Amino acid sequence: MQKDFYWLPQYNEEIRKNFEKCGSTRMRGMFTEIRKSGERPLWIGESVWVELNSAWGSLKYNRITEQNRQNRASDIGGLGSSLFTGGSIPPTEHRRHLKEVLGREPTPVKLHSHTHKRQEDQQWIDEQARKAYVSI
Secondary structure, three states, X not given: OOOOOOOOHHHHHHHHHHXXXXXXXXXXXXXXXXXXXXXXXXXXXXXXXXXXXXXXXXXXXXXXXXXXXXXXXXXXXXXXXXXXXXXXXXXXXXXXXXXXHHOOOOOHHHHHHHHHXXXXXOOEOOHHHHHHHHHO
16 A cells, blocks of 8 residues: 555654554454344455354353443442543543643643543533542
């Protein structure tokens, strides 16, 4: 593909890293959709499909899936599951955005406040977020 796009050689490593990160995210999403649908797309060979279904049905995979489900729904100290107002944007992107806005690296307290308060009224999204802020 580099034959169609050109950049300075010193950017090769950064471009490769970004390409692989985006590709990995996209593939993860595609495989999630494929697993949920249960239908083999044409680009996945029959033998690979058998291996994927075997892995998705394994005890180890199901254990990890269940643990992740429990972690997402954990009820810490009776305060309910953890909420996050950042939407689908990961905290690392929020940190990067705050760094641009503030002109410096945001403190962990500032990042927590930014991602756990409603933007319209600056109220804490839940009691757990408020208590975490107070304890920092």
